[in-house]
Amino acid sequence: MAKGLDWAKRLYENRSQRAKELREEGKKVIGYICAFPPRELITAAGLVPYRITGTLEPIAEADAYLETLMCPYVRSCLDLGIKKQYDFVDGMIWPHTCDNIQKTFDIWKHYVPHSYFHYLDVPHMPDPSSFEFFAKELDVLKGSLEEFGGVKITEECLKEAIGVHNENRALLRQLTGLRKQAPPLISATEMTQVMMAAMSIPVYESNEMLKNIIEEVSTRKDGPQNKATRLLIYGCEIDDIAFINLVEECGANVVIDDLCMGTRDYWKDVVMEGDPLKNLAHRILGEIMCPRTFRRSRGTRQQDLDNRFSYIRDFAKEFNVNGAILYIIRYCDTFEFDAPEVRDYLEEAGIRVLHLEDDYSLTSIQGYKTRIQAFLEMIE
Amino acid sequence: MAFFAGIDVGSVTTKVVITRDSELTAYHVVPSGANYKMAAQKAMEEVLAKAGLSLKDIACIVATGYGASNADFATLKVTDISCCAKGVNHLFPSVRTVIDVGGQASKAIRVNEEGRSTNFVVSERCAAGSGRFLQIIARVLQIELGDVGPLSLQAKKPVIYTTSCAVFGESEAISRIAEGTPKEDILAGVHNAMALKIYSLISGVGLEEECAIAGGGALDVGLIKRLEEKLGVHLLVPPQPQIMAALGAALMAEERSLALAS
Numbered sequence: 001m002a003k004g005l006d007w008a009k010r011l012y013e014n015r016s017q018r019a020k021e022l023r024e025e026g027k028k029v030i031g032y033i034c035a036f037p038p039r040e041l042i043t044a045a046g047l048v049p050y051r052i053t054g055t056l057e058p059i060a061e062a063d064a065y066l067e068t069l070m071c072p073y074v075r076s077c078l079d080l081g082i083k084k085q086y087d088f089v090d091g092m093i094w095p096h097t098c099d100n101i102q103k104t105f106d107i108w109k110h111y112v113p114h115s116y117f118h119y120l121d122v123p124h125m126p127d128p129s130s131f132e133f134f135a136k137e138l139d140v141l142k143g144s145l146e147e148f149g150g151v152k153i154t155e156e157c158l159k160e161a162i163g164v165h166n167e168n169r170a171l172l173r174q175l176t177g178l179r180k181q182a183p184p185l186i187s188a189t190e191m192t193q194v195m196m197a198a199m200s201i202p203v204y205e206s207n208e209m210l211k212n213i214i215e216e217v218s219t220r221k222d223g224p225q226n227k228a229t230r231l232l233i234y235g236c237e238i239d240d241i242a243f244i245n246l247v248e249e250c251g252a253n254v255v256i257d258d259l260c261m262g263t264r265d266y267w268k269d270v271v272m273e274g275d276p277l278k279n280l281a282h283r284i285l286g287e288i289m290c291p292r293t294f295r296r297s298r299g300t301r302q303q304d305l306d307n308r309f310s311y312i313r314d315f316a317k318e319f320n321v322n323g324a325i326l327y328i329i330r331y332c333d334t335f336e337f338d339a340p341e342v343r344d345y346l347e348e349a350g351i352r353v354l355h356l357e358d359d360y361s362l363t364s365i366q367g368y369k370t371r372i373q374a375f376l377e378m379i380e
Numbered sequence: 381m382a383f384f385a386g387i388d389v390g391s392v393t394t395k396v397v398i399t400r401d402s403e404l405t406a407y408h409v410v411p412s413g414a415n416y417k418m419a420a421q422k423a424m425e426e427v428l429a430k431a432g433l434s435l436k437d438i439a440c441i442v443a444t445g446y447g448a449s450n451a452d453f454a455t456l457k458v459t460d461i462s463c464c465a466k467g468v469n470h471l472f473p474s475v476r477t478v479i480d481v482g483g484q485a486s487k488a489i490r491v492n493e494e495g496r497s498t499n500f501v502v503s504e505r506c507a508a509g510s511g512r513f514l515q516i517i518a519r520v521l522q523i524e525l526g527d528v529g530p531l532s533l534q535a536k537k538p539v540i541y542t543t544s545c546a547v548f549g550e551s552e553a554i555s556r557i558a559e560g561t562p563k564e565d566i567l568a569g570v571h572n573a574m575a576l577k578i579y580s581l582i583s584g585v586g587l588e589e590e591c592a593i594a595g596g597g598a599l600d601v602g603l604i605k606r607l608e609e610k611l612g613v614h615l616l617v618p619p620q621p622q623i624m625a626a627l628g629a630a631l632m633a634e635e636r637s638l639a640l641a642s
Binding site for chain 1: 446458459460461462496497498499500502
């Protein structure tokens, strides 16, 4: 059995392996897309949460069902679904986070057979009434998972699941903390592999793997080299190492991210005291910093910008970065609309920004090499 | 006093420059063809012959351009964005915006007083607004690339192009030929479409005078005219616009040697 980073790397290269093994043993696997669905409820129902991702390989089947001007990430996920790559998944939870995900859910349901489907309605504004509504939505999800799993999710067992997932997030934050020093103890390429691995196995195993990795990298001698530039990467779904690896190969240490499969997923915990469903609702709707959630402007424009983006600036300061790359997947309107403001906001704070728009494919990523190099030459 | 060299292995041509004391000693341009490694080798040998030098006289070589990695004799690699900024700044120290129309892509670069790039935008992974578009249209119209500019200047009624995409642009040119539109009007239309594309690139970095144009595209007087109209500024054109990145690379080689020596 591989340990530590090697364990993560192997899982990254064969993501579904463990989930398939567990299914052989009689476990049920629940796929979910995006950072919003509450893994805690899936775990509490005795099911295995599994993050659905795409691939940078060319899309073959999905173009017959989706317009090519839709999010290439979602198209790629559907492509894998139609190609039966997610056969080992028993059920699916899709949230209404963006329109692409919402609309594709129905198409997925129609063309890819699973025995369980749940659509999670997530309000767009973090207002008091939204939290109330969303907590009820989570209660509906709880009921449906209980039915599918044939179990009763007691408050006690939900709290226990929340505790284990909080531990998972705490471990990921601890590992991220090891990137503050120069050189960082773990590269962003490795971190992406770890993240992908962590979302492919039951949370208990994930915690064990993360502890293992923290122990390994804390004392490692073969960590990343010190580079002249420290970077932050901002964007949405990066589920492949290709882009981040390219940036690191160009001569930078990528030391922090604001990504859906990065800090956005694990930076905030669920409060333990009080009603667990309300607390889950608060974390998901209130604390996942995704532009799909509309944070109503209050006060001055500067206050509005601070309200939406100051956490990115704080990341940049805390991790001592000299530049940021905004890596936006083409047709992701949610992120594209915010990108110019994020760019100006960071530049104002003295952080140089490179904005790249990508169509989520391997060939386009290689084409960014010169731009990344020129950006590094500019800020070195 | 030592000599320095910069080699820019571009998608269409390979350019090499030798400098001494920050002054141009010799330069040479060869087609890159389908073997960049051979082109780089050939360009280097021929420029050395021109200058009456041998490789050991060159203290440091910087390679740049799309195929920079093929110049394996170079000491280091720097991107053509930084090199182009450097080269143009050497000739025109007051220039703050550089347009580079290359064979593969067009770029808008902001340059500071030290000749460093402070911001840049590159045309997205396609030939829109690049020199390749001109090559394609020249082939469709069966004229020499060198005649594209002068012919375009004679246009009476430039056609309106709806695209700056090289592939759609080609079919659009063919449609106009079928309608009997004169070549010069088609060419002026192409230049307008390219100017619009480059204008939108420049909007990304902000146009600050003075503005210079480099790259092979700057040899095209038709494109320059349309760009000046669109941008509303006078464009400074270096005497050999296509060697600006190679010149910048040679100057960087010099700077690097000086830095190492001190």
